Each structure stands twice: as structure tokens, then as C-alpha cells.
Amino acid sequence: MPKKATNLHSLARGRIRASYSKFNLFNLYKKSRFNFLYKNLYQQKWTAKQETRAYHGEFMTEGRWMTTFESKPETVANLVKTDVGSVKSHAQEKATPYSIQTFAALERRLDFALFRSMFASSVRQARQFIIHGNCFVNGLKITSPGYPLKAGDVFHVKSEKVLQALGSKKPSLEESLKIDKTQIFLWNKQVKKLQANPRESLQAFTQEMKKLEDGDSRKEQYLILINKYNSELESRIVDERKNCSETNLLRKIYDCIDQNKKSKKDLTAKDFQPYYLNNEFLASSIEKIYKDTIKQLDITPFQEKADGAEEKTTNAELASRILESSKDNELARALRNDLTALKSPYSKAIEVFFKTNKASVQEGLPYDPEWIFQLKKHEPLEATVEEVKENEAKYSKMVNLPWQKGFYGRNDPKKPYFTPWKPKPFLAPFAILPHHIEVSFKTCHAVYLRDPVARPGHSEVISPFGLDIHDRAYMYYNREGL
Structure with a gap:
């Protein structure tokens, strides 16, 4: 029988054990x-x-x-x-x-x-x-x-x-519920603060991150966020350059039309602007093309299948079909010419968009008011521990924070460890592998x-x-x- 573990990790005795505690x-x-x-x-x-x-x-x-x-x-x-x-x-x-x-x-x-x-x-x-x-x-x-x-x-x-x-360590249901209620309260408080003064909040956050030392964990996470944002931006720019064609420019118009179909209103340059890199010149040009040409085109978005039924074509297929008809259709020919003239301004807009939206430690993340106002408050979690114990799966679905789905550390209550899994704290100093294994x-x-x-x-x-x-x-x- 092994010796009993009596006060094994006593801080007063200060013995070093074979343990990751x-x-x-x-x-x-x-x-x-x-x-x-x-x-x-x-x-x-x-x-x-x-x-x-x-x-x-x-x-x-x-x-x-x-x-x-x-x-x-x-x-x-x-x-x-x-x-x-x-x-x-x-x-x-x-x-x-x-x-x-x-x-x-x-x-x-x-x-x-x-x-x-x-x-x-x-x-x-x-x-x-x-x-x-x-x-x-x-x-x-x-x-x-x-x-x-x-x-x-x-x-x-x-x-x-x-x-x-x-x-x-897997938290108990009482600990998890207490943490989640606190997180929801703080999240709602932060959303209210951001939406009240979005630009000032972003500037204050950037200044706070700039003052932190290089070894600070919060600044490292901020740098990771900036690098991730820039890599996603570069990927988007590469895709935009590849798709800088008449077909893609026309497809975006039909994407905007589909998005605003329920409102049943005449589209303006402001509606087109998010689809064209937030460029005012491109958006106003597209608005003119939409009113002068596209609304006059008699092109059905449906095509007949082999069995006689009809199916809706994708916006890319519809744009391609319209441009192919430019040989026989005068309106389609004028549409192609207008879109061809926009290719050069669109390429320049891509470069401007990348320069103005690229993030850095000094300048911070670019201000995007639409993103701020897309943030939504979380419904308060009023359930008691006794109610949650009766039906944990039901109440777990009510926790839907941006960084966490379900109760804190209890995504899978059947597992004996923290879920989703994350390593034990202070594990790194003990991560030493032997040569003979x-x-x-x-x-x-x-x-x-x-x-x-x-x-x-x-x-x-x-x-x-x-x-x-x-x-x-x-x-x-x-x-x-x-």
C-alpha cells in the first residue's frame, strides 16, 4: 500500500513533489x-x-x-x-x-x-x-x-x-451558473457603453492597448486579433482582384436587389455602397446603371429544366446570361460597356480600401459603426440552481455569448473535465519530456x-x-x- 497523501502540497513545509499542482x-x-x-x-x-x-x-x-x-x-x-x-x-x-x-x-x-x-x-x-x-x-x-x-x-x-x-478542473453547476450570470451582466453593460459612444470607445481601447508592455497577455491577444483581421482583409482583397470582372460587378447588383427585396423600395447609392468597398463614386455609378439599364432589362431569373420544371438561377449565372446576350440586346450591350468602364475605378478602390482599413498597433482596428450596432444584448439568465439541475440541457442552450455557447466549462456535462477542453493552468513550466521516452x-x-x-x-x-x-x-x- 502507498503512503497516505497527508498535506502533500503544504506551503509551510515547501516540499517539491512529482506533480503539476x-x-x-x-x-x-x-x-x-x-x-x-x-x-x-x-x-x-x-x-x-x-x-x-x-x-x-x-x-x-x-x-x-x-x-x-x-x-x-x-x-x-x-x-x-x-x-x-x-x-x-x-x-x-x-x-x-x-x-x-x-x-x-x-x-x-x-x-x-x-x-x-x-x-x-x-x-x-x-x-x-x-x-x-x-x-x-x-x-x-x-x-x-x-x-x-x-x-x-x-x-x-x-x-x-x-x-x-x-x-x-470541471466547475460545479453552482460555480458555472454564477460565472455565466456575471458574464451576461458585464456583456450587456459593455454593449450599452459601446453603442452610446462607439468611436470614443474604440479610441480609448486602442490607447489602452498601446500603453501595455510587450509581454502583457492582453496585448499579445490584441496583436493576434490585429494579425487575424489583416490576414482576412488580405484574403478578401485577393478575392476582389481575382473577381474584378463585369460578371462579378453585375452579380453584386443582383445580390443587393435580393437582400432588399422585402423592403420594396427603390435602391439608392447608400444601399449599394457596402457591396462596393464602401466607395461613394462606385456606389453612385452603380445606382445610375441600376436605374437606367437593369430596371429596363426583361430577363427572367428562372430557367427551364429538362423535365419541363423551372428553377431559379444563381445571381452569378443570371449575370453571365445577361452579358452573353449583349450581342443581340442593345440594353445588355450598354450595360456591358458601363461595367467595363467601372473595372479600372474598382481596381483603384481595392487599393484604397486596403490602405484605409488595414489595422496596426498604433492606429488600432478601423472604425465600423455597422459592426458596433450589430452587437446584441443577451437575455438575462434568471434560473435558479434547483431549476437548472432539473433540466440542465434546456438552460444550457439559453447561454449564447459571442465567445461561449452553453454553461461555462460544462458544454458536455458527462465529461469529467472542463469542456470545451482547455489545458490545466500553470502547465507550461512542467512540460518537460524525457530523452528515454x-x-x-x-x-x-x-x-x-x-x-x-x-x-x-x-x-x-x-x-x-x-x-x-x-x-x-x-x-x-x-x-x-x-
Whole structure:
């Protein structure tokens, strides 16, 4: 039986554990350099043994660990060349950290291999996965956490368990409902503020982002937004250049006609302007073409199929059919000439549109009043926790924020982790993969290549402690009579 986890991540004791816990990260951060100045040799060895064992196999009793300990660590010999002119002295060669191999025997255990492969957030969680039958070695289910791996063994964990281990904690229904009510309130407040003073709000936001330091996470997100906006703008400009033809210009007129069909009003330049890069000259020219030519054309938007039925053609097909009839139709011929004359101004308008609408950190995002007034307030969520518990799926559909659909962290209530999945906070400092294991996160499989070894200046055993600590820990365990 493993040792009980009593106050494992105590901030007062400050022990460093084999865990991705945020409290463990704080203990790692505040751990100062060990001072052995006023301690005798045995006290130094005892302190080193305490600290290293808190990380390496803390769940094992001392007696059980001593049956695993190997006094002769596996290392690579340091051979020095003897050729004249290329000889390096022993002082110049990097020393081999033999003592860090003190706990190399633990790395062969299946529970440690799962933790090193980032399939579990701690060794204790890895043991739980194994005991509950979620781990397989070479296709066979293994339920013994201490199973010794051999070179070439392939092991894997069920993907849902890996997502649970590396994902954020799933909030309770009470926590999720409280967060969503707060988000809806703040969103409605922000929408009201933006619609009251849209231009001033955008300028104030741009000035705030400019003042932030380069390393600030909010400024990084702002830069990502600007780059995304510019890339979408460039893609649109490329498409506009490719489609700068009479057919495309005419298709946009019919798109505008279809969009305003319900209003049953005469279209003006203001209606055409959004379809033609918000260019006033193009919009007024298109209005003249619409009134003088298109309203006079007797072209049906329907065409007969083979079986005698009729179907509505697309606007692109309709525009192409009208321009093809320009050989015999005088109005269609005049329409083609007018559209051909607009191709050059349209190309210039594309360049102007790109320059005036390109975003930057200094200038910010371009002001678009239509986008501001398209923002809609969210209906307040008045349901109580008891009502939501009776029918969570029904109330979950009522949460429809721009960045979130459904309850916070509970898109799929059946999953044991935060949904949609997002990584555990403070995971990056622990994301260190060993040299002796090859990991595939796409399939949650890993290959145990070989036992970890020590080379000149490098050990494959991952440890938060320095060589001086491991030297004393090795001296403590490598003694006669044990």
C-alpha cells in the first residue's frame, strides 16, 4: 500500500513533489539554495535525502525504496582522445553527473513513465489510472503501478483520462451558473457603453492597448486579433482582384436587389455602397446603371429544366446570361460597356480600401459603426440552481455569448473535465519530456526506448535538485549494512 497523501502540497513545509499542482509550482519557486555551512556530514546527507525523496517516490516507504535502489548507476564512459593536437584535459571535459542516477530505478516503473510522458498530472494520479485498468503495455491491460518497463515497450492510456489529467478542473453547476450570470451582466453593460459612444470607445481601447508592455497577455491577444483581421482583409482583397470582372460587378447588383427585396423600395447609392468597398463614386455609378439599364432589362431569373420544371438561377449565372446576350440586346450591350468602364475605378478602390482599413498597433482596428450596432444584448439568465439541475440541457442552450455557447466549462456535462477542453493552468513550466521516452499525444501512446543513463554534463533523470543535493543523497543510500 502507498503512503497516505497527508498535506502533500503544504506551503509551510515547501516540499517539491512529482506533480503539476499550482501549489507545487509555488514551492518550487520559493525554494532557496540549500545552506550546508553549519551542518555536519550526516545532517547534510539527511537533509538531501528528505528533499529528494519528497520528489522521487514519496508514496513509497523507505524500506520499499531500499529494495529498489541500485548502488551502481548506469552511465556512459568518458573516453578522452589521445591524438596530439586534439587532446582535451580532464579539467576541460564536462563531468558525468553519476549521483543524479540515484533514483534512475524509479524511471522504469510504469507509474513514473506515465507521469514523465505527461499522461498524468502526478505520479499518484498515474497510479490511480493504472489500478483502475486504464493503462495498457504492449496491448495488455496492466494494473500494477510498479510494473517494470523494458526497452521497446509500448504503453498507452485511454485518451479521456489524459484529457482529464492535463485539462482544467470541471466547475460545479453552482460555480458555472454564477460565472455565466456575471458574464451576461458585464456583456450587456459593455454593449450599452459601446453603442452610446462607439468611436470614443474604440479610441480609448486602442490607447489602452498601446500603453501595455510587450509581454502583457492582453496585448499579445490584441496583436493576434490585429494579425487575424489583416490576414482576412488580405484574403478578401485577393478575392476582389481575382473577381474584378463585369460578371462579378453585375452579380453584386443582383445580390443587393435580393437582400432588399422585402423592403420594396427603390435602391439608392447608400444601399449599394457596402457591396462596393464602401466607395461613394462606385456606389453612385452603380445606382445610375441600376436605374437606367437593369430596371429596363426583361430577363427572367428562372430557367427551364429538362423535365419541363423551372428553377431559379444563381445571381452569378443570371449575370453571365445577361452579358452573353449583349450581342443581340442593345440594353445588355450598354450595360456591358458601363461595367467595363467601372473595372479600372474598382481596381483603384481595392487599393484604397486596403490602405484605409488595414489595422496596426498604433492606429488600432478601423472604425465600423455597422459592426458596433450589430452587437446584441443577451437575455438575462434568471434560473435558479434547483431549476437548472432539473433540466440542465434546456438552460444550457439559453447561454449564447459571442465567445461561449452553453454553461461555462460544462458544454458536455458527462465529461469529467472542463469542456470545451482547455489545458490545466500553470502547465507550461512542467512540460518537460524525457530523452528515454518517445511520446505521441495524438494517440496517447509512448515508447520506452531504454533505461535513462548519464553522459558527460547531462543526466536523463529529470530532477528539480542540483548535483550537490544528489551527491549527498547518494552518499546516504550507498552505505554498508543496508
